[in-house]
Every structure is written in C-alpha cells, then in structure tokens.
Amino acid sequence: MIRYLPLFILLSLLAEMLGTIGGFGSSVFFVPMASYFLDFQSVLGITALYHLSSNISKIAFFRKGFDKKLALSLGIPAVIFVSVGAYLSKFADPQLLTYILGIFLILMSLIFIIFKQIRITPKTGNAIVGGTLSGMSAGLLGTGGAIRGVTMAAFKLKKDQFIATSAIIDLAIDFSRSLVYINNGYVHKHDLYLVPILIVVSVVGTYLGKRILDHVSQEQFRGFVLILILVIGIATILNTIFNTTEP
Template identity: 65%
Template sequence: MLTRYLPVFLILALLAEILGTVGGFGSSVFFVPVANFYFDFQTVLGITAVFHLSSNLTKIAFFRKGLDKMLILYLGIPAVIFVSIGAVLSKHINPTLLGLILGVFLIVLSLVFLIFKKLVVKDSNKNAITGGILSGLSAGLLGTGGAIRGITMTAFKMDKATFIATSAVIDFGVDASRAVVYYYNGYMKAEHLYIAVFLVVVAILGTWIGKQILNRFSQEQFRTFVLVLILLIGIASVVAEYVKL
C-alpha cells in the first residue's frame, strides 16, 4: 500500500527534515506523526531511528563549526542511557495508546512554547542532566525528544551552527542506542528497508535546504510557524488514534 503513496510520503518526510532543521526541534517531531499515518507505531519508531541517524550525520557535516563538549557530556550521556529505557518500555505499551500520548505531548509542548515565548531553562549542569533524561526517555518511548532537548540547550546561548551540531551529536548517540533496542524489539522489518534508502537521500537534501533557509532568515522568524504546525500535527494525531479505538 505504501508503494502507491511513496512519493507523497517522501515529500512529507522532506518537509519534516527542512522544518526540523530550521525550527531547531529535530525532524522527528514532524516525521513521527506523519509516518504514523502509514505504519503501525512500533514500525514508525524503527524507521524514525534509521532516518534520524542519517539526518544527524548530515547535520554534523553541514554545521561543523564547533561543538559544546561539556553539554554533550552532561546532556548527551543521560539522554543515551534513558532512550534505551524508553525504547524497552515501548514494547510493553499499547501502540494506539502511544500514538495518543504522542499527540497530547505535541499539543501541550507547542502550546507551552507559544504561550510562554520567553521560556528558558537555567544554564546549569543539573538542568542539562534533567533535560537529557527527559528528552532521552521521550525519544525512546514516543520517537521524538528533540523539542525537550532544544529548550534545554537554548539556555546555553550558542550560535546556530554550534547549537545544531551539538544537538546532532547528542541525537546521533540517542538514535544509535535506540536503534539497537528497536531492532531486538522487532520494530525494523525487512520489507521496509528500501524506504530507509530513500530516507537517507531525503535527510541529506532536507538538511541542506534547511541550512540555506537559516542562512537567509533568523531561526526565531520560523519558530512560531513551526510551533503552530506541531500543534496542528498533534491534534491530527489525537484524532487519528481516537478513530482507531
């Protein structure tokens, strides 16, 4: 069935990668709910991990002007540990329930950022560790944790290139860890491997386009637009999963 709609799916994945790069939230916040319309939620988790691995390698290559090594240590290590815990838990929770939780999560997250536009987290090692734990657990359980990591990282006042590169390095470790767990959970199916090849190309192209946009406009100019999209996607996800009940 997906083969028939593959071009539409890949275009949506490309848009997710562009918006994720420009908005600073990561592509999974858009890709997971989109993919959920085509696959069961557990398969979505497996495909997202593969898609994100290539996406993050591309971001590291395109935005390699510096890394915040201390943030990688304090935020990245807890994220890698807790993404595995979330990935293990995902096998024991009803996929439809996970889809509903994802939709509610996106709605609440977008509304919080839209209402409290100046929301920031204090730049402390304790908050970096907490952000890593929450973003990792969310990524393993729901497939997306970039928004939590993003709001934590903004407290450390990095330039755009350093922010994206540092986030990509952390995310790469997160995706590599959960990909192993998802594989043993049986989320990565042989019949979907051909899609992963297309998604690698989509990740490279989408990141490149996102970089060109960021070179011409500020990240803040797109932030509200991206948050409204996340809100709409969250609502659509809740409606779609409610229909399945």
C-alpha cells in the same frame, strides 16, 4: 510498499527541512506524519534508522564546532534513558503511545506559544534533567527533540553550534535506540527499502533547511514551527480516534 509513497517522501523532506530550521530535529514532525502510513512500532524502528543519516548530514553541514561540555552533560543521560524508554515501549499499547505523542506535542507547543519568555537556567543539573527527559521521550514516543531543544536554548549557543551539538547528541541517541528497537522486532525487512530513500531525503532536506537559515533568522521560524507542531499533535489524536472508531 506503503501507499502514496511520493506523498510520504515529500512530507519526510518537509519534516527534515523544518527539523533543521527549528533545531528540534526532524522526528518531532516525522514520527506523527509517518504514523499515517505505518504502524507505530514500525515508525519507531524506521525513525531511528532514518535519524542516523539525518544527524550525520547535520553534523556535516553544521560542522563549525559544538559545545563538548553540553554534549556530554545532556547526551550521556539521554543515551542511557533512551534505551530504557525503547525497552519499555515493548510493553506499552501502541495506540496509547500514539495518544501520548499527540498530547505531548500539543502541550509542548502550547507552553512555548503562550509563555514566550519561558527560559531554563543554563546549569549542568538542568542539562542532565533535560537529557533524561528527552531520552526517555525519544525511546518511548520516537521523539524527544523538542525537550532537548528547549533545554539547549538556555545555553545561548550560536545557530551552527546549537544544531551541531544537538545532532551529535541525537546521533548517539539514535544508535542506542536502534539496537533496542531491532531487538524488540520493530525493524521489519519489508520496510528497509525506505532507508536509502530517507538517506537521500535527509541530505537534501538538511541542505535546503540550512540554505533557508542562511537568509532567515531562527526566531522568525520559531512561532511557525510551534504552530505546526500543535497542528500535527491535534491531527495525530484525531487520526487515532477515527482509525479506532472505524468498523
């Protein structure tokens, strides 16, 4: 059993709430947070299983329809390349992947904090590129929601449609990478006790996130979410450095 389990559960709940509010999905917060408690490959495995229930919860709570065309044009390449990224993760140094994750979070947050008006043209080709990049990132680093969220924002979906469409794509991504991670040996029997705990966390966190979104606009939280991603990215790199230098 991991140390400080109550703290892990509390932070997982916060990640689920923020992932729902920001529209990125919880992995952008959960992966770096869980890296403090588990080794990186275990984090990849448990995140994929956790996200299956997380996305089912989002589909249930935000079921007012989704954009079928966008789900296919963005989702199909994402599913293909998440399997590629998940397979390649077996050959990469976990410590290197943790550094890449931290740098990725820092760069993504800074780009959208500094260039607030940045937009992606709502074209099918851009959706395919966004799906490819988000899928590869999700497979290798455990999170690709930020890239997918930025791509989807160009299509100006309603809030419920945005989250439902993202969750459907994410569900397919997580199912695909779960199979590869299991084959890679990332899902360990001694970590499986976390799955039922995280299923409850995903339902409660999604519900609380939805209640907040009912009263506060998503744009008001965008800056807060981006700042938090930046902080998590910096903390992830610092944590890796300190763990590496420990005797």
